[in-house]
Amino acid sequence: MRNSHLTPGVVPGRLSPDDYHDNFSDKAPPFDAHEAAVAADRCYFCHDAPCMTACPTTIDIPLFIREIQTGQPKAAARTILEQNILGGMCARVCPTEQLCEEVCVREVAEGKPVEIGRLQRFATDALMAAGGHPFARAPETGKRIAIVGAGPAGLSCAHRLAMHGHDVVLYDARAKPGGLNEYGIAAYKTVNDFAQAEVAWLMGIGGITIETGKALGRDLHLDTLRGTFDAVFLAIGLAGVNALRIDGEETTHIRDAVDFISELRQAGDLSKIAVGRDVVVIGGGMTAVDAAVQSKLLGAEHVTMVYRRGRERMSASEHEQDHAASKGVRIITGAVPVRFIGKDALEAIEFRYTEETPDGLRETGQTFRLKADQLFKAIGQSLDGAPQGLDLCGRKIAVTGPGRTSLPNVWAGGDCASGGDDLTVTAVAEGRDAAEDIHAQLMV
Amino acid sequence: MADLTTEFAGITSPNPFWLASAPPTDKEYNVRRAFEAGWGGVVWKTLGAEGPPVVNVNGPRYGAVWGADRRLLGLNNIELITDRPLETNLEEMARVKADYPDRALIASIMVPCEEAAWKAILPRVAETGADGIELNFGCPHGMSERGMGSAVGQVPEYIEMVTRWCKEYYDKPVIVKLTPNITDIRYPARAAHNGGADAVSLINTVSSITSVNLDTMSPEPSIDGKGSHGGYCGPAVKPIALNMVAEIARDPETAGLPISGIGGVTTWRDAAEFLALGAGNVQVCTAAMTYGFKVVQEMAAGLSQWMDDKGYKSVAEVTGLATPNVTDWQYLNLNFITKAEIDQDACIKCGRCYAACEDTSHQAIAMSADRTFTVKDEECVACNLCVNVCPVEGCITMRELPTGETDPRTGKPVQDDYANWTMHPNNPSAQAAE
Numbered sequence: 081m082r083n084s085h086l087t088p089g090v091v092p093g094r095l096s097p098d099d100y101h102d103n104f105s106d107k108a109p110p111f112d113a114h115e116a117a118v119a120a121d122r123c124y125f126c127h128d129a130p131c132m133t134a135c136p137t138t139i140d141i142p143l144f145i146r147e148i149q150t151g152q153p154k155a156a157a158r159t160i161l162e163q164n165i166l167g168g169m170c171a172r173v174c175p176t177e178q179l180c181e182e183v184c185v186r187e188v189a190e191g192k193p194v195e196i197g198r199l200q201r202f203a204t205d206a207l208m209a210a211g212g213h214p215f216a217r218a219p220e221t222g223k224r225i226a227i228v229g230a231g232p233a234g235l236s237c238a239h240r241l242a243m244h245g246h247d248v249v250l251y252d253a254r255a256k257p258g259g260l261n262e263y264g265i266a267a268y269k270t271v272n273d274f275a276q277a278e279v280a281w282l283m284g285i286g287g288i289t290i291e292t293g294k295a296l297g298r299d300l301h302l303d304t305l306r307g308t309f310d311a312v313f314l315a316i317g318l319a320g321v322n323a324l325r326i327d328g329e330e331t332t333h334i335r336d337a338v339d340f341i342s343e344l345r346q347a348g349d350l351s352k353i354a355v356g357r358d359v360v361v362i363g364g365g366m367t368a369v370d371a372a373v374q375s376k377l378l379g380a381e382h383v384t385m386v387y388r389r390g391r392e393r394m395s396a397s398e399h400e401q402d403h404a405a406s407k408g409v410r411i412i413t414g415a416v417p418v419r420f421i422g423k424d425a426l427e428a429i430e431f432r433y434t435e436e437t438p439d440g441l442r443e444t445g446q447t448f449r450l451k452a453d454q455l456f457k458a459i460g461q462s463l464d465g466a467p468q469g470l471d472l473c474g475r476k477i478a479v480t481g482p483g484r485t486s487l488p489n490v491w492a493g494g495d496c497a498s499g500g501d502d503l504t505v506t507a508v509a510e511g512r513d514a515a516e517d518i519h520a521q522l523m524v
Numbered sequence: 525m526a527d528l529t530t531e532f533a534g535i536t537s538p539n540p541f542w543l544a545s546a547p548p549t550d551k552e553y554n555v556r557r558a559f560e561a562g563w564g565g566v567v568w569k570t571l572g573a574e575g576p577p578v579v580n581v582n583g584p585r586y587g588a589v590w591g592a593d594r595r596l597l598g599l600n601n602i603e604l605i606t607d608r609p610l611e612t613n614l615e616e617m618a619r620v621k622a623d624y625p626d627r628a629l630i631a632s633i634m635v636p637c638e639e640a641a642w643k644a645i646l647p648r649v650a651e652t653g654a655d656g657i658e659l660n661f662g663c664p665h666g667m668s669e670r671g672m673g674s675a676v677g678q679v680p681e682y683i684e685m686v687t688r689w690c691k692e693y694y695d696k697p698v699i700v701k702l703t704p705n706i707t708d709i710r711y712p713a714r715a716a717h718n719g720g721a722d723a724v725s726l727i728n729t730v731s732s733i734t735s736v737n738l739d740t741m742s743p744e745p746s747i748d749g750k751g752s753h754g755g756y757c758g759p760a761v762k763p764i765a766l767n768m769v770a771e772i773a774r775d776p777e778t779a780g781l782p783i784s785g786i787g788g789v790t791t792w793r794d795a796a797e798f799l800a801l802g803a804g805n806v807q808v809c810t811a812a813m814t815y816g817f818k819v820v821q822e823m824a825a826g827l828s829q830w831m832d833d834k835g836y837k838s839v840a841e842v843t844g845l846a847t848p849n850v851t852d853w854q855y856l857n858l859n860f861i862t863k864a865e866i867d868q869d870a871c872i873k874c875g876r877c878y879a880a881c882e883d884t885s886h887q888a889i890a891m892s893a894d895r896t897f898t899v900k901d902e903e904c905v906a907c908n909l910c911v912n913v914c915p916v917e918g919c920i921t922m923r924e925l926p927t928g929e930t931d932p933r934t935g936k937p938v939q940d941d942y943a944n945w946t947m948h949p950n951n952p953s954a955q956a957a958e
Contacts, residue, residue, distance in 0.1 A: 121592040
């Protein structure tokens with residue numbers, strides 16, 4: 081007999097094949113040409129546009145929208161990609177409601193911004209569908225650069241360096257390139273294996289070699305890389321996962337949300353992925369939302385996100401919170417887990433309410449329990465395996481200016497480096513800027 | 525609701541909205557539908573002489589210009605006059621007029637510039653019971669190559685001659701339809717007037733190519749890879765039509781000549797503007813072709829509502845209200861001084877006013893770091909460009925400087941007297957004001 085949303089425990093196959101298909105199809109389907117023309121026509125072509133300032137990669141948004149409006153989506157894509165080579169992925173995953181669209185004058189005036197993200201996707205999709213690569217490589221310089229980590233920062237840096245004529249070797253610890261684009265984003269945000277398609281397209285510039293399954297500290301060592309290459313760019317992300325530090329964290333069906341999200345993205349058949357009937361996600365960021373929403377989409381009956389502080393402190397945007405709520409995820413704020421209940425498998429979780437005080441967050445002593453047969457932890461990732469000899473800033477690699485570390489000829493960017501917002505688009509900007517700095521230094 | 529009954533050149537209709545002679549009025553079926561929808565009158569699609577009818581192209585007849593969301597702004601056509609036999613049209617006209625005696629039914633006519641041709645067709649038109657005729661001296665395409673349509677409308681002597689024949693052989697009102705494809709619309713209007721016309725109607729369509737197909741390098745609409753200029757109409761031509769109507773309305777030589785206003789009438793407001801500039805009624809085509817005959821209901825209701833709000837009792841009362849305010853540039857008051865003013869609460873900080881002024885005008889708008897835009901009165905020449913490019917209606921307005929206030933741009937106080945170019949010291953032929 082097939083399982084349903086009422087089947088107790090953590091089981092696969094709660095839905096019909098059609099439901100799996102519908103639940104994990106494109107979250108924001110692409111514009112057709114007419115929709116794009118109408119959406120583009122709403123842009124006022126602002127002077128010194130606020131959207132452009134708000135974009136971490138400073139894409140000339142009014143210009144690319146006007147290019148769409150005048151029927152040249154491929155020219156629009158070029159405008160985008162000159163600033164942000166992963167413009168296709170950013171169009172899908174950027175929290176535009178907190179960036180360009182938040183400051184759009186039409187958002188301010190009428191609460192309805194120009195749909196910049198979807199327009200960007202329209203343009204970049206058109207260019208990628210046409211095939212080929214829009215940029216040409218400069219004559220070879222003979223310089224070689226090692227990049228560790230093929231996520232957004234690494235890819236962006238690699239492309240820019242290759243464009244300037246350098247040879248790049250791009251290492252990644254996992255089996256596929258893409259980093260969080262491939263392993264860390266909800267499946268319905270980037271359907272049809274887009275992350276891999278984008279990497280393949282980006283490689284079209286030439287001069288980049290990818291070596292997967294190579295981890296820093298295991299297969300690669302910074303000292304060796306520094307000796308072999310003219311420069312090194314570290315974009316190793318945050319491989320560590322924060323723990324709750326509660327007894328019984330090893331209990332069955334308590335796991336890290338990032339692993340769950342990654343498993344989902346790599347799954348060939350979603351009906352083989354087990355999910356609980358009563359799922360609880362601890363955390364208030366995008367990872368928590370992605371885990372919670374996807375649990376619901378896999379057929380869990382009840383999914384609850386619990387965040388320790390107030391709703392306004394959640395790093396998931398209001399848009400993301402609304403999206404979760406629209407999928408039936410319940411969000412509880414101001415509570416922390418204190419005890420797992422259950423003998424062999426998880427049965428329930430006890431929480432304590434919290435309150436903000438001048439001395440910080442304090443537990444009130446009042447408690448409640450949530451029935452739970454599966455729990456996902458999404459309380460943040462941390463730097464893991466940073467090479468010796470690099471100065472740290474807090475828990476990240478310290479960088480100054482365009483990603484310069486404390487070691488000569490070593491740059492860093494993306495989530496592993498200090499500064500930035502841990503967004504894909506920020507990582508792209510950091511990778512690009514580091515590449516320009518590396519290029520400038522190598523070509524002196 | 526204000527009564528919209530209109531008397532135009534002796535022809536009464538229940539409202540001032542007539543369908544212009546064009547594809548929508550080509551046959552009985554369409555015209556009956558139009559009358560059922562509420563149109564006050566119909567100018568039947570242009571009739572040609574007895575004999576084999578003209579033929580039309582068998583490819584596309586229309587080209588278009590679109591705005592946002594594919595809103596049709598301009599339409600271009602290469603269709604000729606009716607391609608159905610004269611007899612068929614005349615029989616249908618007679619039936620329709622008999623069934624709708626309260627509506628205006630006008631026969632549009634285009635036959636060769638020979639007295640015999642007009643003498644032959646006019647009695648037959650008269651038999652239909654039509655309320656009047658409209659002489660098609662306007663079509664710029666196809667027929668003009670055969671010496672008719674705008675080929676006549678471009679020669680005032682021909683207009684006067686043919687009009688005179690019509691007045692001789694036909695005893696109901698004769699309306700002369702004018703082409704805008706000339707240099708000064710007053711000359712053909714005067715010719716029609718001199719020939720005894722009861723009214724003029726304008727504008728007919730503007731010679732045009734709407735677009736070029738950049739793959740085939742053919743103008744659109746394309747017939748087997750070639751294109752021919754067509755007649756342009758729709759909202760895009762309204763400003764041209766308004767000016768031509770006003771020019772005739774304020775010309776002393778044609779004073780009092782009834783004008784049927786045509787050209788881009790799409791809403792009640794367009795109609796009101798034509799009336800205000802001197803039209804006695806309006807004719808509509810593109811709006812009906814775009815939205816269907818039902819649009820007349822919005823036009824009639826809107827005009828009537830506006831007349832109620834303003835206290836106007838009849839369409840005739842509205843006709844010409846704005847005509848006295850149309851003047852020549854040289855008579856505009858140079859002592860009237862305004863400055864742009866930005867409503868900071870309404871401003872959405874897009875900066876278009878700044879870009880327009882800084883790049884293309886007088887550098888009279890300042891932009892602060894926090895995107896506050898303010899007018900520099902000492903630079904503002906009151907050109908109004910910022911008002912026109914601002915996406916928020918009413919955000920930027922022009923403030924009239926009161927008498928005595930110093931204009932920071934010139935450093936001179938505003939004078940309360942009227943002074944125009946003819947009196948200005950910079951004008952070499954200025955006449956002294958005293």
